Structure formats: C-alpha cells, structure tokens
Amino acid sequence: MEKKGLLKKIKRGVWALTNDKRFSPYWLVPHLEPSHPCYISFISALHIYGIIEQIPQTITVATTAHSKKIVTPAGVFRLHQIAPSFFCGFDWYESRNFLIATPEKALVDCLYLASRKGKRYAAFPELNFPNHFKKRMTRTWALKIKDNRIQQSVLAKLKELL
Template sequence: METSTLSIYKELEKFGVKFVDYAYLTVLTGVTNPNTLYKIVKRLIDKNILKTLIDGKYQVVNSVPTDFEIANYIYNPSYISLESALSYYGILSQFVYTITSITTKKSNIYEISEKEYKYSQVKSEFFTGYKMVDGFLIATPEKALFDSIYFSLKGLVKIDFKDLDLSTIDIKNLELMILKTTDESMINKFRRITND
C-alpha cells in the first residue's frame, strides 16, 4: 500500500473510517517503523485529514462520530453508563455535560473539544450489562442504574434518585443484579429507590 497522503485519504474515505491509531495505519500502509508512522500521522494532521483526540488516537476530520463513539474509542474497554446512559434512555431528565463511561482500566478524565469524558473503574465482574447501539457500547437501562447506585455509595456520583423516571426499568432484572453482589448497602439503596 502506498503511504502518500492522497492514497491514505482515499482508503479512509472508501471504508468510512472515523478513527485511526498507529496499529490501524500499520495495517493500512504496511509501515511498521514508528518514526515513519509518526511522520505519516503528522502529514495527515497538517493536511487536515486527521485531528488528534488524545495521544496516539485520531479522528478522521470529515467523519462525524457521536460523543459516545468517541468515548468508546479513546479509552477501551469502556461502555457508556451512569448519568450519560440514564439521560440517553430518558430516565434522567437533566442535560448531562460530561460523557460518563465505565472501564476496567484506571479511572481517567479527558477533555476533547471542550467536552469532558470521564471513565470510572469497576472490577471485571461488574463489567457487564452493556450492548452495542448505533456504533457504541452502552449499559442497559438496568445496568446504568446499577452502576449509578454502586458509585453513589462510594460518593463518586451524585444523583437524586427521586428524580429518576423508573417506568422503563425492568425492576426484577435490576434486583437480580443487585442481589448477586450480596452487598447489603447496595441492596438497601435499591430497596429505598424502588419503594419511594
């Protein structure tokens, strides 16, 4: 494969690529030398074909990924949850400014184009209950509420649970998730929320 800016641009366009990293460029161009890959990326940025999201992760400029797609891409494994997922499903009525995600990696925060992307760490056994929707991974409504209860008990999420619209929540499914934890504080919080 050629490494010219035009040939790379045509390949990105042809396949509708939204995001690029060094591994993808290696596959696309056959180039494995880190210095050469760096120069290719710099050239693509200078020609306004790529823009930097975070170090080593780039967006194709003429693509239009959603904030949720960007969140999944820049820090993975991760899935959208907490306030962002609750708002997405209409359970939380207020507008959310921070894109909130769950990860098994270290908790982290990134700011990209004046938007904050926040990642909260869970143990691998809690990294479940998500699905692919419109090109991004997002918690099910029940798992988003589970994650919110979990992090509220740790003092890391502030949600007024009385303001949530739980009409779309499968309470039995959520209860099963909560009971599996055998965590008394989770069970008690769940009962308070669902009995209000």
C-alpha cells in the same frame, strides 16, 4: 485537514470529524482506553434512555482500567473503574458503534459507584422509568456485586428508589 477544521485530534491516533452533524462524542468511547473495554453507563446512560432529563456535562464510562478524566475537543469523559466481575450488562446501542449499559444496569452502576466513592451518583433528579424498565432486573444486577457491604448499600438504595 486539521488546519482546515475538518478533522480534530482527539488523542494520539484518534481523529474525528467533530463538525459533521452526524458525529457523536459517544463514538469515541471504544477508543478512549484501547487496551481496556469500556461502556457508557451511569448518568450518561440514564439520560440517553430518557430516565433522567438533566443533560450530563461529562460522558460517564465504566471500565476495568483505573478511573480518570479525559478532556478532548469533542467532550469530557469520566472513566470509572468497576470490578471485572461486575463488568457486564451492556450491549451495542441501536446498532451504533458504542457499548452502553442496559437501563437497569446503568442505575445499579450509579449506586455501586456511589457506595464506593461518596454521594456523587446517589442523588437523582426525578427518575422517569419507561414501561420496559425491568425493576426486578436491578435487584439481579445488584446481587452480582461481590462486596457484601456495597451490595447491601445498593439494595437498600434500590428499595428507596423503586
């Protein structure tokens, strides 16, 4: 089936029908690190929710595993390690088979990562918050960050953005 172009090998033990119009690379996220949980977050989640219009070139994923880049025939995935104590605030996306951060947690995840790894996720194009976006919830998520320096950095950036 691979030779006929019906199936593509994504990684060892993971195959996908990438030519199927119903296929989504987001479906691969649970299979990227089978021994570690992961969920779509950061810029990718903000785009899915329509908060930013810019289409990300890579799918950004939060995990408790070490950070790394995974290149597959179905797309490029950037896994970012976050503290296990901060690994929360996600759910199944519209009953599909992948986990995604809530809109509020995705924004806080971006700022959390930016405070640890530089400015990569700190600069946003125009943000379009939907009516159901709970701005107070971003503060609640930020207060769950155990590292005080990172927490204060995230809270300050939230104050600027919201």
